[in-house]
Amino acid sequence: MTERKEPPHEPGKPGPHGKPEPADRALTPRKFYKAEQEAAFSEGSPTHTPQTSHPAYRLAFRDTDFLLRDDLRPVRFQLELLKAETMLEEAGVGSMFVIYGSARIPSPETAEELLAKADTDPRGRSVIESLVAKTKYYEEARKLAYMASAAAIVENGERQFVVCSGGGPSIMEAANRGAHEAGAESVGLNIVLPHEQAPNEFVTPRLSLQFHYFALRKMHFLMRARALAVFPGGFGTFDEFFETLTLVQTGKMKPIPIFLFGREFWEKVVNFEALADEGVISHEDLKLFRIVDTADEAWDRIVKFYKLNPAAKIA
Template sequence: MTQKDLQDRRFYKAKQEAKFAKDLTPETPQTLSKSYKLAFQDSEFLLREELRPVRFQLELLKPEMLLDEAAVASTLVIYGSARIPAPDAVDALFANATDDRERTIAERMKEKSQYYEEARKLAQLASSSHIKDEDGKRHFVVCSGGGPSIMEAANRGARDVGADTIGLNIVLPHEQAPNEYVTPDLSFRFHYFALRKMHFLLRARAVAVFPGGFGTFDEFFELLTLVQTGKIEPMPILLFGKQFWERVVNFEELMLEGVISPKDLDLFQMVETAEQAWAEIVAFYDLEECD
């Protein structure tokens, strides 16, 4: 036998077998039955309750494999609200306000609108660093939830400087499409929140948390819990907007109540600007030596 013969596959690839099944199968009562479909092509079968563990595995594997193939070694994850408007869209909130509560909301949204630009700037800074390891894999690739507002700003900042950027969308009862700035081949869609949150952190080397609601709090506090309990190594966790965070969460009182320790207050840093946040990341990893 030749060397070529030894290296050749003896079985057809699944893709080839699927083509055979499509092109060569005659139509009979037996072949038209659902039971005759190849299991991996039978979506009705894959969506059965009993197949949930398989779907978990597929949702873990697909992004992992594609990010590996795209040479993404690490990410800068940017969390934040899907509701904060860009500065040029704030006036519409005031125009539509009909009572004092809505005017208060509009005023506070105006305060937070600056963070759209800060998220965009931070993504520009990270994406312009062009940090690669010796294998050519890329670091601090910007990753967001792929939606509007702060997430859009993050992906937009990376696009501004011609860099790839990741979006991790989730299927929701209402429409949630990827924003236009996500790199198409790095745009992922999840069914399971748990798997989406896992992919946020598998490659994360820094996380910026902008003002947000339930989803942002969920992601932020899970990250704090993982670092606090030693499940993952510490990393820069940067909270944008000291006034917002101190108004909505009293971290000092949590510590004084005894439910967290004083050292837990050091798990994150408050920042106001993209430059401050990037400086924290640079200092944490001593990135000056990577130039």
């Protein structure tokens, strides 16, 4: 005897016996409320007693005071790692072209204004003139980001060499600006600082991420990095650059193209040959990076390193 099969029906509509089927009896995979629904139940409750009003009664994930306790630091580490990873993955970012550099070098639009105020600037005219002279690096960072973004390389359904900066002004702004001018999205990994720090206007809003921990920020810089361009900068730039060199030198990270932009600057501020001569690094370690002066030279070497289609060499 063939078993009779009842036709499918929807919750709330008449079932096989003419009666509405309760929604909670539907064959759905979820039988528990989502966290946001549970939170709404809790916060919308009309019951107000000393017990429900006390901070102890708050749902843990809604309790900011609890999450900011010192002993919750491991959880905050995990959240910073997970949030950025989730956002980048959902945006289809397969790999990134990371661009570091100073937050003080002016853009061409602000260089003349800065120079005009040099005599009243507490840093002194010579320092201001030096910064203005480095405006050329702003333009090279902008051009390099444009070239990488215009190449529009997609592999395994994910975008490759998505430009990523620290999200701030100056060289970071130039990187995001170049990508924006190429019509591409770009990433900005901002960091909370005691003084005002805001993302530059060219960072793609959905890829504008903020970090509390420098360590987690630097980790995300390198997790997807397939090339690194380091422009003249200060302590922060040196920190990120030398940490990357250390990871590659010790074998913790596979080699990637690493470029120092500005031979005049780098050979003046760091004597790499002296480090090798003193024996604290080997002369082979000097091959971990290359000093360049132009965006064209850097992008050409990336194309050759990864054996990209020559069409990627878009000027």
